[in-house]
Amino acid sequence: MRSNSSRQRSRILELEEAARPLDPDAGERDRLMAEVHAYAQGFLSGLPERPAYQHDKSAVAKIRELGVGSDARSVERSLERLIDRIDESVVGAGLVPSHAGHLGYIPGGGIYASSLADYLAAVTNEYAGVRFTGPGAVEMENVVLGWMARFTGYPATCAGNLASGGSIASLIAVVTAREAAGLRARDYERAVVYSSSHLHHCLHKALRMAGVGEAVRRDVPLDGDFRMRANALAELVAEDRARGLRPWLVFASAGTVDIGAIDPLAAIADVAEREDLWFHVDGAYGGFFGLLEEIRPALAGLERSDSLVLDPHKGMFLPYGTGAVLVRDGKALAEAHASGASYLQDTVEAERRGPSPAAVSPELTKHFRGLRVWLPLLLHGEGPFRACLREKLELARYFHGRIEALRFEVGPEPQLSVVTYRWVPEFGDANAFNRALVEETHRDGRIFLSSTTIDGTVWLRMAALAFRTHLHTIDLALEVLAEAVERLAAHPERWRSAARAEALAGGSGG
Known part of the structure; x- marks a missing residue:
């Protein structure tokens, strides 16, 4: 009679064999990659012939018909047939974001070099959240953020984070602004936030998610080109102080989504500095135009903001899921998001060489986003x-x-x-x-x-x-x-x- 240990070993080996499809060998990887690559090549070559938008979305229902997990229909288990389903029910329904004819919302990109970077990031599964375990991935993210800081005029004392997009990046900025001002629940109803009526709605959501949804909000009057009037901002701040309120935060836009307007950032920076307001710039759409000398005068003052959001998946044409936040005072960013746990005690020493992304954002699980920014820049240049x-x-x-x-x-x-x-x-x-x-x-x-x-x-x-x-x-x-x-x-x-x-x-x- 076999011992319990022997039976246990046999059972473990049986399970190992059953799980083996999750780790295909080189030959199987080549076969799978050939099918994926063939589809990708056909998709990219055929993009000009595809419609940019498919009004008929009836094919979407076929995704639910297939089921998933134990409910999935076995007849669809071949990769070729599954790719066909993706093409018909996902790519072929609604908007094709990678299409030249995407002229509607501010488009995301999807340049090819970034897709290769994402493949490498997924295959290696590098963890980019903590410097101790992923020093290279963290360093690459910091190098990319440093490049963004240089062309936007931010100082060496800044810090930042590559986030999933402008929404989470904005949340990080708002939480930092809240903590830097020392706001607590008793202060929220008196705190005042100033913005244009054309401000991106993700910033209003960020206020709610940061717990300061009760703050007073002021829409600053606009000029004839739909840009915030800095003199009107100053007047509103003075009126609010006279009412006994606490002016706190001003949001400005470097490219509004409605019409692409750039607020007068330098004049707003003057008011913010004089009135001790946290000055945040939403540059998710327009920030990367700062790479162009002819646009820099319109963006003057952006370098004086306390926090700034950029979206590489817009102005750098990268795949969706790539946002960035920079905070002028890196210490303020770190203090606003500081946390710890006993099981992470081995990582503390590495933090002395600079904060990890997980220490300056809500994310502990962190995708290796830096590679999709770094590889195209190094491969193609600016x-x-x-x-x-x-x-x-x-x-x-x-x-x-x-x-x-x-x-x-x-x-x-x-x-x-x-x-x-x-x-x-x-x-x-x-x-x-x-x-x-x-x-x-x-x-x-x-x-x-x-x-x-x-x-x-x-x-x-x-x-x-x-x-x-x-x-x-x-x-x-x-x-x-x-x-x-x-x-x-x-x-x-x-x-x-x-x-x-x-x-x-x-x-x-x-």
Whole structure:
């Protein structure tokens, strides 16, 4: 009779064999990679022929039909068939973010070198949260953050973090601002936050998540180009102090999402410094345009902010899931997020060489994001990134002029790469027409545009930041818009009926 130890060893070896598919050998890895690579090559080569947007999303339901885990249909277990499902139900439904025709929201990128970096990061599974166990990964993140600090003008005393995007980066900044001011629950109702009405909504969410949602919020009046008026900010601060409130935090934008406006950062920095306000700049969209000498004057003052958010998955064209926060006073960032645990006691010595990412953010589990930033920069250099950003500025200016020549009403001359415009019909509700117009472009699908509402008026937006967007894409967008206007003008019932329905429901007209 076998001993308990012998039976246990046999059982462990049986389980090892059953789990072996999770660690395929070299031959199996080659086979799997060949199928994935073949799909990736076909996808990238075929992108120009794909629609940018698929209005019909019925294929999404097939994901649920397949199930997952023990419910998964065994007939779909081959990688080839699973890739087919991904292509039809994920890539082929809704927006294709990697498409040249993604001109709607501020696009994410997805440059090829970063996909290779992500593959290497996933295969090696380097942990980038704690310096003690992942010194190289942490050092690479710090090198990348140091590069961002240099081109934005931040001092050597700053510190930062590569986050999953602008939202978590903003949360890190708000928590640091709260702790630096020594705010506690009893102070929240008196603390005042100042911003433009065009501020990105993730910052309002960050306030709530940081526990300071009760803070008083002031929308600072804007100038004719939708930029915060620094003199109005100063007046509001003075009024709030007279009321016995505690002015605390001012949010400014280096490129608003609605129209790409850059607030007067230097003038706002003057007010913040004089009034002892924490000055945060949302540069998620526009910050990387600071790589261009011609844009730096518009961003003057950004280097004087207390915290700054950048999104490499926007202005560096990297895959989604790449944000960054910089805090001028690195000590304030570390103190705001300090924590510890007995099981991490072996890591303490390494922290003396600089804080680990896990010590300056909410994340303990930390993806090796630094590699997807570092590898493309080292492989290509800064030149192609600058050229791509400069191209997008020129494309926006070109579109602004051409769309106006097509008799559209246009918004302000673009400061960055967002253009607002609308069609004003001869008769009827202009808002209803423009809602129908953007829907018409979605049904067409060759390019993807979006809309926004500013002071009750519906505007269409063209955001040129996808790295594959070039002149022929913009010419196609102009063609799609002209054709869509012509179709709606020929069939006014398609938008007037919607306007009547909205009016009956109590909606506002244009």
